Amino acid sequence: MGDGVLPGRGDWMRRDASAxxxxxxxxxxxxxxxxxxxxxxxxxxRTLTGVQRFSYRRGVCNSLPxxxxxxxxxxxxxxxxxxxxxxxxxxxxxxxxxxxRALGGRPLPFIPGGRSDDPRLFAATETLLRAMDSPIDPLxxxxxxxxxxxxxxxxxxxxxxxxxxxxxxxxxxxxxxFLLDNVAxxxxxxxxxxxxxxxxxxxxxxxxxxxxxxxxxxxxxxxxDMARRLIVAGQTLADAAAWAGFTDQAHMTRHFARxxxxxxxxxxxxxxxxP
Numbered sequence: 001m002g003d004g005v006l007p008g009r010g011d012w013m014r015r016d017a018s019a020x021x022x023x024x025x026x027x028x029x030x031x032x033x034x035x036x037x038x039x040x041x042x043x044x045x046r047t048l049t050g051v052q053r054f055s056y057r058r059g060v061c062n063s064l065p066x067x068x069x070x071x072x073x074x075x076x077x078x079x080x081x082x083x084x085x086x087x088x089x090x091x092x093x094x095x096x097x098x099x100x101r102a103l104g105g106r107p108l109p110f111i112p113g114g115r116s117d118d119p120r121l122f123a124a125t126e127t128l129l130r131a132m133d134s135p136i137d138p139l140x141x142x143x144x145x146x147x148x149x150x151x152x153x154x155x156x157x158x159x160x161x162x163x164x165x166x167x168x169x170x171x172x173x174x175x176x177x178f179l180l181d182n183v184a185x186x187x188x189x190x191x192x193x194x195x196x197x198x199x200x201x202x203x204x205x206x207x208x209x210x211x212x213x214x215x216x217x218x219x220x221x222x223x224x225d226m227a228r229r230l231i232v233a234g235q236t237l238a239d240a241a242a243w244a245g246f247t248d249q250a251h252m253t254r255h256f257a258r259x260x261x262x263x264x265x266x267x268x269x270x271x272x273x274x275p
Contacts, residue, residue, distance in 0.1 A: 010086070013270040018135035021145060023093040026132045027270070030086035033079040034261025040213035040221045042099070043071040044148070045091030046122075046129055051082025052089055056114040063089075068121040070111040070152070073212025077114070078261060090129045094145065096212040097176060102149035105169030108212050109149075109156035116155060124151035171198035172206040179219045183226060184245035187219060220255055227252055227264075237264055237275065 011033070016024040023041075027033075029052075036055065045068075052063040056077045063069055069089075071077055073096055081087050096108055103109075111121075127136070127144040136144075174196045179187060189200040192215060196203055207215050223244045230240035241252035256264050265275040 011270055012272070014132045015271065016132050016135070019092075019141060020138055021098055021141055022095070022128070024090075024128065024132070024136075025092075026088070026090045028086060028088045029079065029081055031081055033081070035257070036076050036078045037257070037259055037261035038074050038076045039093065039259050040073050040211070040217055041093040041095050042073055042152075042212075043069070043077075043091055043093055044125060044128075045069045045089055046125070048088040048090060050085050050087030052079065052087045053082035054079045054114065057112075059113070061114045063115050066122075067115050067117045068125055069115050070121065071114055072110050073108065074217065090132075092125075092128050094148070096210070097173075098145050099149040099152065100169070100173075100210055102146045103153055105167070105210065106153070107167065107209055109152035111152065111156055118155045120151045121155050124148045167206045167209045168198060168202070169206075169210060171196040171203055172210045175203060175207055175215060176211060176218065179215060180222060183219065183222045184243070187215075189215070221259065224252075224256060224259055227256070228267075231264060231268065232271070232273075 010030045011028060013025055013027040026048075047063045047065050047067075047069070049065065052069070054061055054063070054077050056071065057075060061069075062082050069091070099108060100106075124144075124147045127140065128148065175192045175198075178192060178195045189204070192203060193200045198206070204214060207213075207218070211218060213221070223246060227240045227244040227246070230243055231237065235243070237252070238249040241247075241249045244252065246252040246255070253264055256262075256267070260267065262270075268275050
């Protein structure tokens with residue numbers, strides 16, 4: 001289970017229901033938290049206590065209180081305690097589309113190493129990473145996301161994972177909207193090509209450059225988002241899988257574990273719920 005660290009008995013997680021444009025959590029991990037996984041959002045947070053250890057881009061990061069964690073969309077990573085004392089942390093998961101709206105279609109900012117001590121990032125995340133018992137007003141959330149996007153761009157200094165290329169933002173955004181409108185059914189590149197008027201391979205490149213993941217991964221993630229909402233609302237795992245467009249519960253579970261590093265059942269238990 002990674003680094004020989006076992007799951008902690010005192011693990012817990014809290015989710016903030018007031019956030020509308022992101023997912024916001026606070027959690028404690030006593031041992032092994034998450035297997036290697038990746039999601040199509042920025043994962044941005046801070047360690048509150050202890051040592052938060054994760055593998056990221058062929059290296060290992062040990063995050064201590066005082067810095068800002070910034071994991072780029074679609075980059076594999078895991079998570080576990082760096083000491084026997086465990087660690088507590090807060091994290092937000094921000095869709096690249098929100099960053100794009102603030103930056104006007106520029107390539108996504110990339111922060112090397114998975115963690116930064118830059119005070120601009122720490123200040124820009126202060127509102128979004130405050131305590132879970134302090135709800136976020138919708139306008140406050142939008143303003144904070146705008147500040148975060150520009151802080152990311154400033155700290156990144158033009159560094160991106162790959163070479164810069166001219167990207168068609170309008171076509172990629174049209175494709176993203178089409179996917180959102182058709183979450184629960186099979187979508188083909190032929191359909192995206194027809195909807196956008198853009199060659200499928202150029203469209204796939206543009207989509208990855210602007211939104212941090214492939215069209216298929218984006219669609220799968222939106223299905224997982226729907227499934228999680230349904231599960232929290234009381235639907236069974238099987239029913240949630242069906243409503244969200246997965247073939248069956250096993251199909252959803254495979255994607256869930258691959259994306260979040262834990263099974264749906266374990267995720268529910270961290271929320272204090274019984275599957």
